[in-house]
Amino acid sequence: MMSPLKVLLSIISLFAVLGIIALIYPNDGIHVGDKTLRYPKLTEIFEKQSEADSLSDSTAAADPEEAIREMMEATKRQQFAAFSDSLKFYEDFFEKGRTRFDLPNNDPTWFDRFFLHLELAALESTVVHIVHYGDSQLEEDRISATIREDLQDEFGGAGPGMMPAIMTVPSQTTSHASSGALSRYILFGPKDEEADHSRYGPLAQFAKLNGDATITIQRRKERKGQFPHVGAYKTIRLLTNKSGRLKVRLNVNQTVVDTVGQNDDGTPKEKHSTKVVDAGEPTVDTYNKLKVYTWKLKDTTSIAKMYLSGNAEIYAIAADGAYGVAVDNVAMRGSSGTIFHRIDTELLAESYKAMNARLVIMEYGGNLVPSTSSSNIEWTKKLITRQIQAVQKANPDADILFIGPADMARQKDGQWQTYAALNMTIKALREVALDNGAAYWDMHRVMGGNGAMIKWVNKEPALGFTDHIHFTRRGAAYMGDLFCSALRMHYDYFKFRDRHNISDEKLKDIHKWSTEEQIEKEKNALPERTFLNVKRRTKKAKGGAKK
Template structure:
């Protein structure tokens, strides 16, 4: 009998201890917190690798749902005009930006606009027309910041030639050398190997917009280099540049000002160690510059892959007045009722952007209409509104402006109409714009910006006198 009582007593103690552990030490494993892949998340084989790659390579960006901190909805006045939604903070920044543009000539400075985007803006599409309209209104000229290599001849705004000693490194290349980590603002750079002579030539492009054809100031940006670098430049076989740069652990900027408008210059770069050229800026003496930074096949600017110090340093040297982000093309084939994964990826990029370039106004250009063939009929993707809403809500949450390109071009079905126009405004893939379509999209955005400028100052366009870029060079 005593033995039975002892067993019962021990049994009760064990049950009590187990209950206490469950009560005071909550179990972290909860089956309902597991996130299994949605089989409907990826429906397009061509783009499936891209989305899977985003989820794997950017795994640090994807937080478990139960750890997501949802920011409280803040009260704000959002001014909407011509499909451009502007929160109050952005409008304050926009006024300061306008003041910088209006005084650029007086201060003899160049104020820059960075236009980041995917293949929708590749080859300077859309950007070239934004640049021309801004330079018409606020002065300035030149094609802006570019990579010195253009192997596919996609940029109509500047003519670039090079010898075969260069290697192009792109941030979106899956086979990129991750050990170097020397990506700056452009997300790509030109690499010349040890003891080789790298040559590249810059010339005015006959296909450039009128203002973009003319440049007079050239800035070359080099990544940190472990040996001295010799840079030579020639115009029609006459040497005009012969500089030797010491080794440097920081960003190096070389700045040349030419009396000749749009000189055609052959550069030679040589060092006993490899040299990475991060970009070349072709500008006027003052006014506005608009830079095209296109990352083909990407859903975000991939800022987490850049070198933060180089990115910030280039930003400080380039006097950035505004940033335009234009992404979404590569998410279009992903049909899902929940774009939370994309929201998180964008949010991480927005955080980095506001860290790297603080107090710079950001304008997000939303996804355009796109279509696919369904049972022999070409129809717009029905989920584009959900994707658009995700972009817009997040942009406004970060006090970015949002331009609704989807609605501006006519909403559902508009891409089909654009393709049927003569000349066509869109390509037959029913996703990308033609050059003419890029011009129309740029005009929509410029009209909206001008409207907000005018409402801020309660004055019309006649108040602003466009500066002839040639007049700037005579000062």
């Protein structure tokens, strides 16, 4: 048997002989008859090997498509990494923020359709209405006024939106007066104030005209710059029944400039004064049950006076800007919002269409809490489900947002305590909203949960009244600000995706990539932790052995 040394020497000898042959072998080979015997040179052998190595190492360079794919993949990873960090900021709020919205299917893009309508309003010279229904928390235009001002500042718009012909509770933003042959019918009050039909219109109330009447709306004087957008009316509308016999005239205040001489420099001296002028003939749009009179004013006004004569049902008067957003404050004292299924669906649908209502806010629940118990909670859920579905049927093109009750307290054993049924009611309302494709905003959670109203009442200045149920004006404005901040997060998220062309499909890819990256990081971190644990265990074992 040959030793390893002898085997090695044999291999070296063989290579040496082959090398010598390669060196002395003729370049053009050895000719035998018509055949030529060739032997490769050493340079050829090493060059081929080098080429093979080079080819193996640069497959991507030899394939341009592969190189482009790798470059695009690297760029995509870089973009995804940058997008993922920004998206995480928003999505952390959507998941954990105290003022967050609860959204159907946890879809943070739920508001996209609404935001698109708001952005298109200026381009298309249209007014988008947000109809804000609620109970007595909304009286005096509370909460709604703050939301309106914020959105009109962002998207344009003016005016207080829709108002009833007869207002029994004053508004903090708009002075409203009516006189003459008007009778009021409401769906959310005592039985003797209801009509003998269901034609209540978009405000769940109407005024019956039987003769002559006047309705005047006017911006209230601003308090320290509050609500600057609410008074610049550019569009006035009147919603009535189609079959009504009505004559209507509109007067508005208009600023007139007269020349009253010359200034010292020779320029005309002008005097500005306000005069009452006739707004002219309105355009009339007729639906199956609804008739809408519209005045497009040449200049903005803060006072409008309407003269009515005849027999008709007056569903609403609306004062808006030329374009932008309008927020209608529809407060229903004592209501739980269980009246929508009783409004004539066709009339309600035509009203929403005429006013271009794209978001319907239903802020209810506080009046349900005192009577709610485990024995009737399922009945409550069915009742609220019916209301949401009634609005959806009348306006399938609008999004619906349900705002649940705030924290509420009552005295028990001499102490103020949150109502026992409040959390049960909130849970039921949230489930109903989400199950029916509506979003939900939890005022109770936003305030801080159980006991929060007690703290709001005790704040200086107070944010809640001493009844421990209603907000003060300051508290309502603060709640409106919190709502707008939460909505602003969704709008910023909408704009971020728009700026970077992040489609729904791309968003899914980013989330998938982010998940895979996280898994990879955890996987790579595992050996290091295992190694450290082994080292610790080894040291411990050695220490034990020494003892």
